[in-house]
Amino acid sequence: xxxxxxxxxxxxxxxxxxxxxxxxxxxxxxxxxxxxxxxxxxxxxxxxxxxxxxxxxxxxxxxxxxxxxxxxxxxxxxxxxxxxxxxxxxxxxxxxxxxxxxxxxxxxxxxxxxxxxxxxxxxxxxxxxxxxxxxxxxxxxxxxxxxxxxxxxxxxxxxxxxxxxxxxxxxxxxxxxxxxxxxxxxxxxxxxxxxxxxxxxxxxxxxxxxxxxx
Numbered sequence: 001x002x003x004x005x006x007x008x009x010x011x012x013x014x015x016x017x018x019x020x021x022x023x024x025x026x027x028x029x030x031x032x033x034x035x036x037x038x039x040x041x042x043x044x045x046x047x048x049x050x051x052x053x054x055x056x057x058x059x060x061x062x063x064x065x066x067x068x069x070x071x072x073x074x075x076x077x078x079x080x081x082x083x084x085x086x087x088x089x090x091x092x093x094x095x096x097x098x099x100x101x102x103x104x105x106x107x108x109x110x111x112x113x114x115x116x117x118x119x120x121x122x123x124x125x126x127x128x129x130x131x132x133x134x135x136x137x138x139x140x141x142x143x144x145x146x147x148x149x150x151x152x153x154x155x156x157x158x159x160x161x162x163x164x165x166x167x168x169x170x171x172x173x174x175x176x177x178x179x180x181x182x183x184x185x186x187x188x189x190x191x192x193x194x195x196x197x198x199x200x201x202x203x204x205x206x207x208x209x210x211x212x213x214x
Contacts, residue, residue: 027131031159034131040098040131060074061173062166062170102140104138107143126151152192154200158195174207175191175192176191
């Protein structure tokens, strides 16, 4: 068995005794880990008192993409729904981005390989993951049902284009929302469908660059 296919190569992901600087440093060495290993889990991002606080632009974009689809629908809900109810929607949306993902072991099972091999792919950016409460999580949108091509093409280029400020929920929304720039047979397609159909990644990179400049 190749070392990379072994399951005992994952100590850095499982060792909860690691202090945060060592843990963050270890994840930073993996090119496919989002935001240099910033931890998006609730344990490291405790809810802040709302007291009328406005959402940041990134928080709004993540909420719109995950729960409303368009800014118009968001603004209508914002005007019509009490603040506390919007908070509940926001929490569910954030949780959706964190939960629509696989653990390291689940990703290895899906790819029918060892966890060490998964980390090798992650190190080169051929897989994408984010950190949630000190654990790697692999968004499910990147995996396909094709055993000959179980991961989306061009992933190494795509993951480098995600801005560090993008929450996993916002990335999930981007990848699963149809865009006018990615049309198939005249119909807007999601980035997942676009890449699954064998299309080039460049329009997605341009969309992400436009988002970055807003």
